[in-house]
Amino acid sequence: MREQLNQGLIDFLKASPTPFHATASLIKHLEAAGFRRLDERETWHTEAGGRYYVTRNDSSIIAIRLGKQASEDGGLRLVGAHTDSPCLRVKPNPELQRQGFLQLGVEVYGGALLAPWFDRDLSLAGRVTFRLAGKVESQLIDFKVPLAVIPNLAIHLNRTANEGWAINAQNELPPILAQVAGDESVDFRALLADQLSEEHGISADAVLDYELSFYDTQGAAVVGLNGDFIAGARLDNLLSCYAGLQALLAAEGEESCVLVCTDHEEVGSCSACGADGPMLEQTLRRLLPDGERFVRSIQKSLLVSADNAHGVHPNYADRHDANHGPKLNAGPVIKINSNQRYATNSETAGYFRHLCLENEVPVQSFVVRSDMGCGSTIGPIVAGHLGVRTVDIGLPTFAMHSIRELAGSHDLAHLVKVLSAFYSSHDLP
Known part of the structure; x- marks a missing residue:
């Protein structure tokens, strides 16, 4: 399972040198699994149990699996990531x-x-x-x-x-x-x-x-004396896009699930197809046109914003808070920032930690040093637009924003497992 996922990620990275190609790669996998394109310029006809996807600018994509239970009763399970890289x-x-x-x-x-x-x-x-x-x-x-x-x-x-x-x-x-x-x-x-x-x-x-x-042009590869690492370009954040895709395709159950992979996160997300634009809200409102039903659905929903975390580099361990240094191959990281650079709160963090414990997935926490600035993700942006409860998580990596980044070869399987459980979960908090 782990080796198969890692090879799939390597193939996905090779096929996705730009956000346009990443979106095309996601479409290929989704259509092979029976997802059908919804054209934003046309009238939509959807049904319970249907599988659909929407694209904008050829570089952002939203995949939807409509559950058989009304979304105002069960809520939406959303996973968010981004297709662009520096x-x-x-x-x-x-x-x-x-x-x-x-x-x-x-x-x-x-x-x-x-x-x-x-x-x-x-x-x-x-x-x-x-x-x-x-x-x-x-x-x-x-x-x-x-x-x-x-x-x-x-x-x-x-x-x-x-x-x-x-x-x-x-x-x-x-x-x-x-x-x-x-x-x-x-x-x-x-x-x-x-x-x-x-x-x-x-x-x-x-x-x-x-x-x-x-x-x-150097391809991604599993590296290290014991094959402990994956080295490659654009792990931030195609790693999360691929994990979300695999989780969506593997999820069981009859809940409504959404995968959101948007462009322009690396430059602030403010665009027609970015997370700070209207794409996600417009898509969800077309699926839930009744205003009250839309708000009720959002308030019962949860977004897992998946974007890579900073692993503790052995040569620069002092750049981390001593109690919050994520290790490679030790599972996904819950990212917390009291100034709302991450949208995690105690309830959403607790629920994600609960999911990890229930599915025997190791989990870690990250808080930036108090004397350093903190990056951000699409999590606070989407939470601010939709009012949806959000937890920011990600897999620990080295050399973020380099032309070649490094992640743990065990962590992709951990993330896919917990995201699959999230998509399949019957009850949200």
Whole structure:
């Protein structure tokens, strides 16, 4: 079971280099399990026991399994995660030709650790919008092969490199793609048109725009002397998306269940498809159009906001509160912050701890040091919009926001087990 889940996660990460691809990967799994798309532009026809999903911007998705019990009686069991990760995104007019090299200008998306992006074999993926036969269409592309690199400056020319230096995103991050002759010009959009033709057989009249990200071509892997760890890109937060998906597909019972995987969490979630936008509330109100029924349902519901937690790094243990240092492979972490950076309260934490104990899943707690700032999640945002009770949890990881993160190889199975129990639970507190 554990090995199967870990390999499934590795395959999911490989297929999901961008939020667009992650959403497409989730759709593939959901449709194979009998979930049917609901188009936001059309009238919806749903029924008790039905399985549905809704997407927005091709990068956010909500999957719904409607129970046979009325939701105002049993409530909704919601699991929330996000599809985006910090990365380098290509600018609209990116072509740079300097010292005989073709480079692309990039913009840093989210709070990325920048140093690990150097000396990596990078590829490019995302969404391209183009004109075809007078119509505007979009398609996902993924070059897959290594086609760019950001070389470090040699230690001989930067003697203080190991003492730390501020990386200038404008000057130091443009990846190198090729060498070019002095009078040779390269049209990046023409390269994208060629990729559309090669990957999809589309002969676009013109590439109009794009949302493209560089990513590391080194695949995720189980690593360590005893296979204790999973190393890979975008574990924050595709790890939680995948766990939520597996739990939803494995859940038993007749309760109403929802999986919410939204884009733009790494930049604040304020967008049409982000957690700070209207997507989730609009979706739930269409399923529960009666105002009183909607409020009653929400007040009987619970959201598990799943986003990675900071594990205790053996080289930096002093960065944690001594009594609240989550260990890798020791189970999911309940995240608590009295200033509401996490939405956990004693009742929701108690219920999640109860679920873990009942299902023999180890559970931990995290509170940030009192002299350090605290990150946040979609939990407080969704709780603030819907008024739904929320617990913030996540699996402990190292190197969060690096191009390659590290998690425990036992923890995915722990999280899937407890989330499956949550989706299958008959009574909520």
